[in-house]
Amino acid sequence: MNIRPAVEQDRDAIWNIFHEVVAAGDTYAFDPQMSREDALAYWFCEGTHTHVAEQDRHVVGTYILKVNQGGAGSHVANAAFMVALNARGQGIGRGMGEHCLSEARRIGFRAMQFNFVVSTNESALRLWYQLGFKIVGTLPGAFRHPERGYVDVYVMFRSLL
Ligand SMILES: CC(C)(COP(=O)(O)OP(=O)(O)OC[C@H]1O[C@@H](n2cnc3c(N)ncnc32)[C@H](O)[C@@H]1OP(=O)(O)O)[C@@H](O)C(=O)NCCC(=O)NCCS
Numbered sequence: 001m002n003i004r005p006a007v008e009q010d011r012d013a014i015w016n017i018f019h020e021v022v023a024a025g026d027t028y029a030f031d032p033q034m035s036r037e038d039a040l041a042y043w044f045c046e047g048t049h050t051h052v053a054e055q056d057r058h059v060v061g062t063y064i065l066k067v068n069q070g071g072a073g074s075h076v077a078n079a080a081f082m083v084a085l086n087a088r089g090q091g092i093g094r095g096m097g098e099h100c101l102s103e104a105r106r107i108g109f110r111a112m113q114f115n116f117v118v119s120t121n122e123s124a125l126r127l128w129y130q131l132g133f134k135i136v137g138t139l140p141g142a143f144r145h146p147e148r149g150y151v152d153v154y155v156m157f158r159s160l161l
Helices: 008-024 036-043 092-107 122-130
Strands: 002-005 049-055 058-067 076-083 111-118 134-145 149-159
Touching: 002 092, 008 036, 008 049, 008 058, 008 076, 049 092, 058 092, 076 092, 092 111, 092 122, 111 122, 111 134
Parallel strands: 076 111
Antiparallel strands: 002 049, 049 058, 058 076, 111 149, 134 149
16 A cells, blocks of 8 residues: 555545545535535645555545644644545555554644544544544534434544654
8 A cells, every 4th residue: 555645636536435435424524415626625625635545556545634723723633534435444544544643743733633533433433542542522413324313423632742
């Protein structure tokens, strides 16, 4: 697996993964009907560090790293991760998570926060625990899961010092 900064030519592959994840509607609070234009504008927003993971020169995953808050909160990073459905369970997510933590340290962030980890997202939760994140808060019923209805959402945090 090779992880590198995303370039213009990655936009189609990123959109395919983004659309697949968001259309499923069970992990992110994005509109499942979100347009390609809006999705890519968000994923490539100014100040966002956008990366892709490749396997055999095919993009199989993508992540973004950015500030969680502006101004006096800008020493805390935020990140989001997506792996193509047919590439899951092969270490791509873990590889991107580790890469993201080291990028965040390199940039000078002091901590990383995930604002919206859906409590039913077992694979993500396990991975974030393994990467040293802890649940620091629970948002009761904050996500409307397509099958399970209103489920809790976790805020997760880890220091980078
Ligand atoms: C969460 C996600 C990024 C994980 O990526 P992945 O490439 O499948 O994960 P990996 O193969 O690197 O597995 C890493 C760890 O995740 C956990 N994991 C992965 N798949 C799992 C599954 N089906 N069930 C339970 N845990 C799982 C395990 O802890 C695994 O480590 P282990 O194999 O040593 O136990 C991926 O499933 C995804 O893109 N999901 C949709 C979007 C999403 O939920 N993003 C995160 C939002 S908070």
